[in-house]
Amino acid sequence: MDFSSYKTLINDTLNALNVEEINNFLEQLVLAYRNDKLVFVIGNGGSAANASHLAQDLAKGTRKDPNQRKRIKALSLTDNTPFITAQGNDEGYESVFEQQLRTFASPGDYLIAISGSGNSPNIVRAVEWANSNGLVTIGVTGYDGGKLRKMVRHSLHVPLNEMCTAESIHSIVFHYVILELREKLKGLAE
Numbered sequence: 001m002d003f004s005s006y007k008t009l010i011n012d013t014l015n016a017l018n019v020e021e022i023n024n025f026l027e028q029l030v031l032a033y034r035n036d037k038l039v040f041v042i043g044n045g046g047s048a049a050n051a052s053h054l055a056q057d058l059a060k061g062t063r064k065d066p067n068q069r070k071r072i073k074a075l076s077l078t079d080n081t082p083f084i085t086a087q088g089n090d091e092g093y094e095s096v097f098e099q100q101l102r103t104f105a106s107p108g109d110y111l112i113a114i115s116g117s118g119n120s121p122n123i124v125r126a127v128e129w130a131n132s133n134g135l136v137t138i139g140v141t142g143y144d145g146g147k148l149r150k151m152v153r154h155s156l157h158v159p160l161n162e163m164c165t166a167e168s169i170h171s172i173v174f175h176y177v178i179l180e181l182r183e184k185l186k187g188l189a190e
Contacts, residue, residue, distance in 0.1 A: 017159075017169075032109075037108050038109040039075070039112065054114075056076070059071065077096075087100075096122055105135055106134075107134030111135050112138045128151070142160050
């Protein structure tokens with residue numbers, strides 16, 4: 001595939017996105033801010049990198065003033081390396097996100113689970129726990145969305161059967177959402 005074809009693939013995929021899902025994703029984050037809830041973000045591999053980036057942008061990139069008191073409280077559970085390695089070694093990698101949620105999450109908090117396939121066992125297990133414990137769950141997927149798309153309360157789906165580009169589209173959407181949040185939260189900030 002030459003770069004011209006790749007650009008076409010990106011544009012065609014962007015055009016195929018469900019704008020209602022993107023708007024709903026944005027509104028859920030506004031609600032998290034208004035209700036002073038924690039937003040946890042999880043993923044594996046490239047989706048872990050996207051999770052870290054999204055959490056950082058939510059926590060820092062949405063505020064206008066460094067002294068602003070009220071902020072989006074966002075944490076990427078992919079960044080807790082000592083916990084992940086200890087948990088993975090002692091009890092299995094499938095529990096690395098679920099066990100962190102058991103420690104840090106409260107009912108009404110948000111979980112954004114990013115998985116290209118939607119079938120990663122540690123993601124599915126964390127969402128099962130979150131759904132059972134009153135968290136608002138949001139799945140960000142590619143391919144057909146897998147199990148994740150069917151089990152979350154809110155879905156943001158990229159209909160593409162190619163992991164690298166699906167992850168790139170996730171990042172594009174996340175950056176759009178951050179830019180919109182900056183504007184939406186401007187009037188809500190204390």
